[in-house]
Amino acid sequence: MPLYQIFSIQSHTKVYIWKITESFNELFRSVILKDVSLARVEKMKAESHQKGFLAVRKLLEIAGYDDFDLFYDDFGKPNLKDQKHISISHSNEFSVIAISDYNLGIDLEILKDKTLKLAPRYMDVSHLENLSTADALEKATIIWGIKESIFKIKNEPGISFKDHIFENKFNGKDGKCKAELRFENQLELFEIQYQLIENYVLVVAFMSV
Numbered sequence: 138m139p140l141y142q143i144f145s146i147q148s149h150t151k152v153y154i155w156k157i158t159e160s161f162n163e164l165f166r167s168v169i170l171k172d173v174s175l176a177r178v179e180k181m182k183a184e185s186h187q188k189g190f191l192a193v194r195k196l197l198e199i200a201g202y203d204d205f206d207l208f209y210d211d212f213g214k215p216n217l218k219d220q221k222h223i224s225i226s227h228s229n230e231f232s233v234i235a236i237s238d239y240n241l242g243i244d245l246e247i248l249k250d251k252t253l254k255l256a257p258r259y260m261d262v263s264h265l266e267n268l269s270t271a272d273a274l275e276k277a278t279i280i281w282g283i284k285e286s287i288f289k290i291k292n293e294p295g296i297s298f299k300d301h302i303f304e305n306k307f308n309g310k311d312g313k314c315k316a317e318l319r320f321e322n323q324l325e326l327f328e329i330q331y332q333l334i335e336n337y338v339l340v341v342a343f344m345s346v
């Protein structure tokens with residue numbers, strides 16, 4: 138099943154989701170890559186990573202772009218040649234892109250026990266108190282996704298998930314919350330949306346205006 142879902146966030150942002158069921162060859166034959174992208178695909182060790190990268194190019198096509206419209210800065214943040222912003226994530230069998238009038242971050246994470254086990258390393262575990270294991274896993278995964286998404290917006294070396302990005306208290310079920318970046322004597326606020334997609338958590342973050 139190639140294109141899985143497209144949804145809008147207000148009128149400024151569109152999110153495109155691909156569920157990868159194709160073989161590497163099927164995907165590879167169906168996209169045109171520039172040389173630098175071809176070299177990246179050839180260097181990737183895992184076929185799942187290659188397929189995730191190629192599925193992103195399929196989503197670009199659906200959004201009206203191609204691989205030649207996408208370029209990366211020195212830290213790996215993707216940009217489009219026009220004025221729109223883009224953020225990209227891939228996880229196992231899903232790839233997602235979000236295209237927006239605003240700088241944004243998107244992250245897709247599969248639900249896996251390790252995310253909960255590692256929670257003390259990246260979050261305030263008091264936010265998981267009194268939850269069932271399943272709900273705690275879901276919420277920890279959302280919080281991990283929040284931190285990844287905010288990192289993708291800011292793209293600044295030195296930002297630590299644990300020391301600089303803080304999620305406000307939220308219940309983990311109503312699809313939205315707020316978070317803060319406290320970094321280099323500045324406080325920035327972010328609006329977060331999240332949802333479950335099968336056994337994955339999708340998080341989208343925007344800077345508060």
Ligand SMILES: CC(C)(COP(=O)(O)OP(=O)(O)OC[C@H]1O[C@@H](n2cnc3c(N)ncnc32)[C@H](O)[C@@H]1OP(=O)(O)O)[C@@H](O)C(=O)NCCC(=O)NCCS
Pocket residue numbers: 190212213214215224225226227228243244245258259285288289290292296297298299
């Ligand atoms: C860059 C980073 C956010 C990528 O996240 P990830 O979960 O590994 O992978 P995802 O699939 O969600 O995202 C990968 C995409 O992010 C984008 N990306 C990579 N670096 C980026 C950056 N500096 N800024 C914004 N986007 C970036 C790319 O589009 C990439 O996919 P592509 O190269 O195939 O186009 C992450 O690896 C990272 O470095 N985080 C910061 C380091 C950190 O603090 N880690 C944990 C501390 S406890």
